Amino acid sequence: MDLTDYSVILTAYIMASAIKGLTGLGFSTSCLPVLALHFDLKIAIPLVLVPSIVSNITVIVQAGRFREAVSRFWPLYLAAVPGLLFGLAVLAxxxxxxxxxxxxxxxxxYALWAMTNMTVSLPTKWERALRVPIGFMTGIVNGMTGSQVMPVLPYLLSLNLEKNDFVQAINISFTFSSLVMLLGLNQLGYLTATTFLIALAGLVPVLLTLTVAGRLRRRLTTIVYRRLVLGLLLVMGMILLLRNFL
Structure with a gap:
């Protein structure tokens, strides 16, 4: 890697940490598009996983109600594993x-859905019936692209959970999937010593930025920043999609 590569990685880490601290948007969701514009996804995904796991574990410790979330959603978490393995096989x-x-x-x-603020309430019987398919589909999308939000995020939001219950449930999903992904990428040979060391070194700016952003969050209008971030994700998504046709 050269200086340009390191600059792109640092920029992506700082931007994603600031967005997560200010808006609560997932680290990998905002970091991956920036890295993917410069790197192959097989390089970008391993670079995202270590900082993502650390930031998510931090939130898990803070949120509480860990046992309750695992007891309720363990079928969803386990169903993500075969989906992830399938998605990784496709990625390879x-x-x-x-x-x-x-x-x-x-x-x-994701950006268009979040912008509309659509809310759907699932009855209990559908919540239970959809746990496994939602987990499996989330695993496939995660394995292929590194994105962990679809369709698990809309599903959990549709359950109208309490704030801390939702934060815990989604972060367990992110963390568990990231750990499985890390092992899978290592088996495929995509997790090299270089990318792992870069990701570890990146924890310093990530944690510093998260701390600063967390303090700024109280002074800034989160709604405005959330709209800006979603708009940015929409634009980056369009760029990634259209590059195949240009």
Whole structure:
């Protein structure tokens, strides 16, 4: 890697940490598009995982109600594993540009959905019935693109959980999937010593930025920043998708 590569990584880490601290948006969701514009996804995804795991574990410790979330959603978490393995197998065989286009499409769908503030309430019987398929589909999308938000995020929001219950449930999903992803990428040979060391070193600016952003969050209008971030994700998703056709 050269100086340009390191500059892109540092920029992506700082931007994603600031966004997570200010708006609560997932680290990997905002970091991956920036890295994917410069790197192959097979390089970008390993660079995101270590900082993502650390930031998510921090939130898990803060949120509480860990046992309650695991007891309720363990089928969803376990169903993500075969989906992840399938998604990783697809990632290993498809063209990198196709994977980037899929990531772009996922980001666009997520951004547009979040902008509409759509709320759907699922009855209890559907909540239980959808746990396994939602987990499996989330695993496939995660394995192929590195994005962890679809469709698990809309599903959990539709359950009208208390704030801390929602934060805990989604972060357990992110963390568990990231750990499985880390092992899978290592088996495929994508997690090299270089990328792992870069990701570890990146924890310093990530944690510093998270701390500063957390303090600024009280003074800034989160709604405005959330709209700006979602708009940015929409644009980056369009760029990743359209690059295949230009």
């Amino acid at each position: 065989t498809i063209n990198s540009d196709v994977a980037k286009a899929v990531l772009g499409l996922v980001l666009m769908i």
